[in-house]
Every structure is written in C-alpha cells, then in structure tokens.
Amino acid sequence: MVTIADIAKIAGVSKSTVSRYLNGGSISDATRKKIERVIDANSYSPNKFAQSLKAKKTNIIGTIVPRLDSYATSQTLIGIDEQLRELDCQLVISNSSQDLNREIENIYSLAKQKVAGIILLATEITDGHLEAFRQAQIPVILVGQQHDQLHSIIHKDYESGYELGKYVLQKGHRNIAYLGVTEKDIAVGIKRKEGFKKAVEGQPDTLVHYFETSFNIKGAMERVPEIIEEYQPSIIVCATDNIALGALKAAYMKGLRVPEDLSLTGFGGYDITEITYPGITTAKFYYKEAGRMAAKDITKLVNGEELGKISFTKYEIIERESVDNLL
Amino acid sequence: MVTIADIAKIAGVSKSTVSRYLNGGSISDATRKKIERVIDANSYSPNKFAQSLKAKKTNIIGTIVPRLDSYATSQTLIGIDEQLRELDCQLVISNSSQDLNREIENIYSLAKQKVAGIILLATEITDGHLEAFRQAQIPVILVGQQHDQLHSIIHKDYESGYELGKYVLQKGHRNIAYLGVTEKDIAVGIKRKEGFKKAVEGQPDTLVHYFETSFNIKGAMERVPEIIEEYQPSIIVCATDNIALGALKAAYMKGLRVPEDLSLTGFGGYDITEITYPGITTAKFYYKEAGRMAAKDITKLVNGEELGKISFTKYEIIERESVDNLL
DNA sequence: TTATGTTTCGGAACCGGTTCCAATTGGTTC
DNA sequence: GAACCAATTGGAACCGGTTCCGAAACATAA
Incomplete structure (x- = not known):
C-alpha cells in the first residue's frame, strides 16, 4: 500500500502539500506537476478509512429496501444507482426482508457506518423509525410513502x-x-x-x-x-x-x-x-425515475440545501387488452 | 460521539485497557465489570473507520451483479444477504449494468474499499477481470460461471x-x-x-x-x-x-x-x-441456495481455509403444462 | 521476608489521512 | 536594497482505534 507519506517523500515535499494537492489547496505549478507525476507513477489513491476517520463522515448513501425480489425495488434501485454514480456517491443497499424491526436495526446500523444519508423504500413508518432517525441525525428521503415529518417522493x-x-x-x-x-x-x-x-x-x-x-x-x-x-x-x-x-x-x-x-x-x-x-x-x-429523484434529493439534503417536503413522480395509464369495452 | 478515550476516562482506566476489554485480552474481573457498565451506560460502539484503518481490512463482502432487475440476481442476492448476516459480515452490492468494463472498474473500486472478498455473479470472464483480481489480491467466488483459475459455484x-x-x-x-x-x-x-x-x-x-x-x-x-x-x-x-x-x-x-x-x-x-x-x-x-453457498465459501476463503475449485448447486425439472405429450 | 513468576495495566507509537498555524519563499513597490 | 504582502510550504496535532513493551501489582514458592 502506497500512502500519502510515500508520495510526499518521493516527490520531496511534505504530506500536507500532497494533501493540499489532492483537495485543491493553493499550490505552485511546479510542485503540482511533480506530485501529479509521482501519484500516477505509483497509482496512489487515498485510504478511504483514514479520510472518513478524520472527516467523521462519508459519501455513502444507504438505501433500505423491504425486499430485493420486487419489480418496484429493482427499478428504484437502478435509478438510485445510476444517479449516485453520476454524483460520485457510493451506494450501500440494506435489505430488511419485510421485517419492520430489522428495518429499524438497519437504520441504526447505517448510522454507525456514518452514511451521509438514507433513502428508505418505505412501506410503513412507525414510531420506532422516527426515533431511529431522530437519534441518527442523518438526512432521510422516503420513497413511496408520505410522512409529514420526513422528506418524501411519492407516486400519485x-x-x-x-x-x-x-x-x-x-x-x-x-x-x-x-x-x-x-x-x-x-x-x-x-x-x-x-x-x-x-x-x-x-x-x-x-x-x-x-x-x-x-x-x-x-x-x-x-x-x-x-x-x-x-x-x-x-x-x-x-x-x-x-x-x-x-x-x-x-x-x-x-x-x-x-x-x-x-x-x-x-x-x-x-x-x-x-x-x-x-x-x-x-x-x-416510473420507479426508476423516482429512484433518480431520491438520489438527487438526498445529496441535496446532505449538502444542506433546502428541499420541499414532497415530490411527486408521474404516472400513466397504460391501456392494454385486459379490459373489455362493455358499451 | 463517544470514543474509547471517553470510556477510558470515565471508567478510570487507560484506552488500551478498554481496547483489551473489547478484543478479549486479559483483564481483571473488577475492571471488566467497570468498563462494561460504562460502555453500555454510554452506548458506546467502536468507530469502524478507525478499526479498519488500523487493521487494514474490513469484514465487508462485495458482490458484483450484472443487473439488478433479474430474477436470478435478486434470488442470489437474497441468499448471500441472509447468509452474510448470519456470519456477521457486511454486504455491499455493486451493479455493473451489463457493462464488462464497468464490472472490472467495480472490482478495482471494491479493492480500494478493502473488502475482504468479492462474489461475482459472472456472465463472462475476460483477461481484464483476471488482471483486476490479480492486482486486488482478494479472494473471489464466481457464481454461475466456471473458470479454472477461480473458485466457482455453478449450476448444473x-x-x-x-x-x-x-x-x-x-x-x-x-x-x-x-x-x-x-x-x-x-x-x-x-x-x-x-x-x-x-x-x-x-x-x-x-x-x-x-x-x-x-x-x-x-x-x-x-x-x-x-x-x-x-x-x-x-x-x-x-x-x-x-x-x-x-x-x-x-x-x-x-x-x-x-x-x-x-x-x-x-x-x-x-x-x-x-x-x-x-x-x-x-x-x-436454486439461486438463493447458490447465494448462500457463495457467502459461506467466500468467508472460508477470507479466513484462509481450503476450498475446492468448484461447487455445484442442485437443479430440478419442474413439469408444468407447457409441454404436450405427443405419444 | 525475599525472590520469582504471572497477570494486569498504562504509555506511547502507529494506521493514513486533513488542517491549523507559523515559517519561508517569491514578487512588488517605493 | 529594504519593506511589505501574498502565495507556498512544512511541522505538528488530531481523528479513534490497536498493539507492543515495560512497569506495577499480585500471587506463589523458597
């Protein structure tokens, strides 16, 4: 494992300078080039744990799903996944197997992992959920259910x-x-x-x-x-x-x-x-679309932006052959 | 956030003693009780990042899936999820959207996250995959495809x-x-x-x-x-x-x-x-079963146990009504 | 009581980053 | 060339754990 200290030594600068290079501090052109060369010569990438330890937060978004084998879940997850990838966030999926208690446990567990935000594909919001969210102090987006204390994306x-x-x-x-x-x-x-x-x-x-x-x-x-x-x-x-x-x-x-x-x-x-x-x-x-919205909204919340309590996704009546015309 | 140092101070012992308590070192009965009380009075739990930073590893298993909206994927994931939960491992799901390059990127990305092992719901194994695995130096289990250089669980x-x-x-x-x-x-x-x-x-x-x-x-x-x-x-x-x-x-x-x-x-x-x-x-x-096996096997590999290159899952012909008897 | 061997414990270093602060460098201006 | 200011840089502390090592405490044997 090549560390920031190694890079610093090879480039002949200090750790802090390398860190500044990585995080966009002020740096002279000469050292910028030098560090850049050394970094990709050694294919260095910062240790996520060290970063998270210091920052006390992550760029991980936790998504809690009631079940994995459902069309709605899959599609929503695909939307979330696509959008988070664009936003350079990591997605962690947590399955509650339709068990409300496990769902609440998952909230605590994600909180311990210091996820930046939680997307909950909700079925039912209990006091246990609210308490968990209160303790976790983490932004939350509900998908599919509405609750006046929480942000939600709901279908019409x-x-x-x-x-x-x-x-x-x-x-x-x-x-x-x-x-x-x-x-x-x-x-x-x-x-x-x-x-x-x-x-x-x-x-x-x-x-x-x-x-x-x-x-x-x-x-x-x-x-x-x-x-x-x-x-x-x-x-x-x-x-x-x-x-x-x-x-x-x-x-x-x-x-x-x-x-x-x-x-x-x-x-x-x-x-x-x-x-x-x-x-x-x-x-x-449009589940995939709902997932995308959820991902966008949760990152907004994470960044402290304002957000309306409710967003709606569109819907459409698809007419096929299963309804007879009796007239 | 309550840290190990806080616990140590409150209990009137040193950090190292608390750490020993947590990791099963030798401790007198008196201090054991004392620390125990303080820990759950303050509902302390160790910071995962600090631990991973020091240990240079995690108990996370990464699973790469080609797509999320497939019966086989969902079922396999459910099996993996269930089993890993029993084994006290964390599951991270990584979606490659049926893009082989993204699949390979995901291997590198999981490696950077220092996952303990990777389960790959495979469709096709290219040289790029092998190279990524070689560099990552992480145990791998293939599900659904066979490869002579890798451990795999395959359907018959x-x-x-x-x-x-x-x-x-x-x-x-x-x-x-x-x-x-x-x-x-x-x-x-x-x-x-x-x-x-x-x-x-x-x-x-x-x-x-x-x-x-x-x-x-x-x-x-x-x-x-x-x-x-x-x-x-x-x-x-x-x-x-x-x-x-x-x-x-x-x-x-x-x-x-x-x-x-x-x-x-x-x-x-x-x-x-x-x-x-x-x-x-x-x-x-039996996809769910295959997922379970994969989870068990990957933890075995992670723990350095020996493992046969191939395991098979069972199958069964389910006779329904779509085949006419012409005789 | 002293010598010896075990437990138990605390101090300090370390993991790999970030960030504050002070010091150095360089460029302008007079 | 001196004075001044801004841009760069390095040193050190810190995040929250684990672990090595030596010291202290205790128990046992002589």
Whole structure:
C-alpha cells in the first residue's frame, strides 16, 4: 500500500502539500506537476478509512429496501444507482426482508457506518423509525410513502386510482370488485383505493365491492375465485400488478377468458404485464425515475440545501387488452 | 460521539485497557465489570473507520451483479444477504449494468474499499477481470460461471440441459427448435446447449434446429415467429425462462395454443413461470441456495481455509403444462 | 521476608489521512 | 536594497482505534 507519506517523500515535499494537492489547496505549478507525476507513477489513491476517520463522515448513501425480489425495488434501485454514480456517491443497499424491526436495526446500523444519508423504500413508518432517525441525525428521503415529518417522493396513488376508476366506468363496467391491500400501507392500501372510490362514487347503477389480500401473487390467486363466485363482477381492479397477475392466473384456472368474461387492471406497470396474454391494463409508475429523484434529493439534503417536503413522480395509464369495452 | 478515550476516562482506566476489554485480552474481573457498565451506560460502539484503518481490512463482502432487475440476481442476492448476516459480515452490492468494463472498474473500486472478498455473479470472464483480481489480491467466488483459475459455484447447466432433452424426447417431440443465447456465456450459451444436444443426438427421425437470441423477453418475441413459420417445430426449448416468456407471448399473438399447437420449455425456474397460463415446464435452479453457498465459501476463503475449485448447486425439472405429450 | 513468576495495566507509537498555524519563499513597490 | 504582502510550504496535532513493551501489582514458592 502506497500512502500519502510515500508520495510526499518521493516527490520531496511534505504530506500536507500532497494533501493540499489532492483537495485543491493553493499550490505552485511546479510542485503540482511533480506530485501529479509521482501519484500516477505509483497509482496512489487515498485510504478511504483514514479520510472518513478524520472527516467523521462519508459519501455513502444507504438505501433500505423491504425486499430485493420486487419489480418496484429493482427499478428504484437502478435509478438510485445510476444517479449516485453520476454524483460520485457510493451506494450501500440494506435489505430488511419485510421485517419492520430489522428495518429499524438497519437504520441504526447505517448510522454507525456514518452514511451521509438514507433513502428508505418505505412501506410503513412507525414510531420506532422516527426515533431511529431522530437519534441518527442523518438526512432521510422516503420513497413511496408520505410522512409529514420526513422528506418524501411519492407516486400519485390517489390520482392514478381516480383516473383508473374513471377509465373503468368509461368502459361501461358497473359491477366492480376492488382488490386492495392492508390499510397499514397508506400509499397502496389507502390512497389508491380512495382515489378509485372518489372516481366511482355517485355513478348511478354501479356496484363496487372492496376486498383485501396480501401483496403476493399466490394470495390473490386464492382470493379471486371466491370473489368471482359470490359477486360475478365484470372487472377486478387490483391494487398492484402482482395481484392482477394472480387474478389473471385464477381466471384462467376457472376457465374464464380475459377480458371477455372478466376484465382486470393493475397498478405498477411491471414489465411482465406487457408479456402476459392478454397484456394487463395498468397505472404505470416510473420507479426508476423516482429512484433518480431520491438520489438527487438526498445529496441535496446532505449538502444542506433546502428541499420541499414532497415530490411527486408521474404516472400513466397504460391501456392494454385486459379490459373489455362493455358499451 | 463517544470514543474509547471517553470510556477510558470515565471508567478510570487507560484506552488500551478498554481496547483489551473489547478484543478479549486479559483483564481483571473488577475492571471488566467497570468498563462494561460504562460502555453500555454510554452506548458506546467502536468507530469502524478507525478499526479498519488500523487493521487494514474490513469484514465487508462485495458482490458484483450484472443487473439488478433479474430474477436470478435478486434470488442470489437474497441468499448471500441472509447468509452474510448470519456470519456477521457486511454486504455491499455493486451493479455493473451489463457493462464488462464497468464490472472490472467495480472490482478495482471494491479493492480500494478493502473488502475482504468479492462474489461475482459472472456472465463472462475476460483477461481484464483476471488482471483486476490479480492486482486486488482478494479472494473471489464466481457464481454461475466456471473458470479454472477461480473458485466457482455453478449450476448444473450441462446436466439439466441433458435431462430436459431426454424429457422432451420422451414426450414424443421429434421436430425441435432450441432457442439459445450467445456462446460468450459459457454456462448458458454453451453448457446448456451441449447437454441438450447430447440428449437428443442419435435419436432417430428427430430434427433439431438451433437458434440464438438475446437474454431479454423482447428479443425472443421477435425471433420466435420466424422460427415457427420456417420450421414448424412442435416444441421450442428456450435457454432461459425469459426467452420462454417471450416465446409464449409470441405464440399467443400468432393465435397458437400452448401446448396444443406449440410446446415450450425454459431454464431457471423463475416464479413467474408458475403464474403464466399455461405454466411453463422448466429446469429450476436454486439461486438463493447458490447465494448462500457463495457467502459461506467466500468467508472460508477470507479466513484462509481450503476450498475446492468448484461447487455445484442442485437443479430440478419442474413439469408444468407447457409441454404436450405427443405419444 | 525475599525472590520469582504471572497477570494486569498504562504509555506511547502507529494506521493514513486533513488542517491549523507559523515559517519561508517569491514578487512588488517605493 | 529594504519593506511589505501574498502565495507556498512544512511541522505538528488530531481523528479513534490497536498493539507492543515495560512497569506495577499480585500471587506463589523458597
């Protein structure tokens, strides 16, 4: 390992001069050239630990994800990764495996690592989270959930729910099942549903039933047959694309044709919804873009810049073949 | 920030004594108790940078992945993450976005961070990789590809290809298309194909055509129609589940029923192959398990233990509905 | 009680950087 | 050539740990 002292000795200057060279202090042209030569002749690069030890901080951004095997997570991470690379920040990913306690532990652990900021792909914010953030004294950006004490980047859950609701009505559906998720998840469990509710309420001769399932495909597969049998909806509006995938499989297994016998919609815009047959109509969120924004925003916070509490990402209704036109 | 010096002062001992307490040196019972009390009264924990600076090493394992949005990557990472957590190692994930140069840069970058070991989810090993590893002087485990100079964990590509070949024959298929990928990818592009070839060669009255496409779904969607039109195979054996998904979509779009008009198989065992309709018959690899093994092995190497050059993960042919029985 | 051997402990150096401060150098101006 | 000011430079302290080494404390044996 070649150190700054070695460079200094070889170049015939002092450590402090080399350090100044590295950090842009005032230096004469002659010594600048000399040091430059020596440094890349010996391919020197400063020891990160020594730097962090002295600086008491790093340029690492910690990202906590609830799970690694999810489209939304992957895409968001890709966006974060790309942007942080441009900003010359290091990314550390911390997986909480959908365990809120582990999530909180991860906050403390990142704090001990002296990360400059934390991006949290949030599902639910508890007092434990807030306490951890308070103790850590580190800037935080939430992605996907809103909280009035924290900065967040959120998808337009309410608006997309509303627009999708209007779309479904416009296609002539009047007997609707909405298959949602737990209200603990404010964004997905409440906002989407509320937006949808707002869109369909007041529409004459329209029946809407609300159901709840888990986030995974299997859960939806099991839930959907009962719903169909009991209420015979012409459409099931699913709160996530995964749920829609489960519903699609369930429909197939019951021998129903989609969309002729049953229409479906999702939320998310996962790539796979384009590949299924039929393609699934869905409210597409721009996760990668959200990741990019999160990365930009966290570095702004780290640098002490001002920042609005909330940013929104755009969304788009992608019309495919899974919704029948009943009119 | 409370430091070791603070603890020492409060406890009325020297820094070295506290350090000994932390690292298991010889200490009298009385001072042990005293220090213990002070430490958790002040919730002290040692500064990682200072430790790493002195020790010139870390307990961080770097994992380089070619992409984040892939089933195989996610699952492998989950396995690595779980196992490293048990082994009290820190995981750092480095994404190369399928860019070999960036992959090599990432090796150097991890080396600069003084990671204890590197796990590489490999696609192709170039001289640049070898040179980087040589310079880094850090233990490496390859996952998914084999290389005689490096330790690796590989899936049984040849064997699974062979078994799937036999399966296809046994189902009575005699006009077969094999849709593979570039031979630059030894495991996926060559091994799987060779295993399959071995299984079908010598089978009388059997026609097999080999084709190549990219790794993504879209590529397969575009490639498959030509293949069907030109050769009318009864089955397309796809080198990855993604390719099979693309083929499935392409078949649907041509109005072909699967498996009645066209059979399909994949490799990988992605969860989604269970959800499509019909479910896709595939050779399932245990990525999570491979990740676990990689994590265990890299820590063994880090600790200087001996290790065989190659480990295999198991695989399994998952029979679903996408293969018609022609007999 | 003294000599000897073990534990236990403190002091100081070190890891590889950064930064403050004072000293030197060089260039201007009179 | 002296005086002055700004630009460069070197020395030393510091960040928060670990570790070597010698001193002190204690226990045991003679």
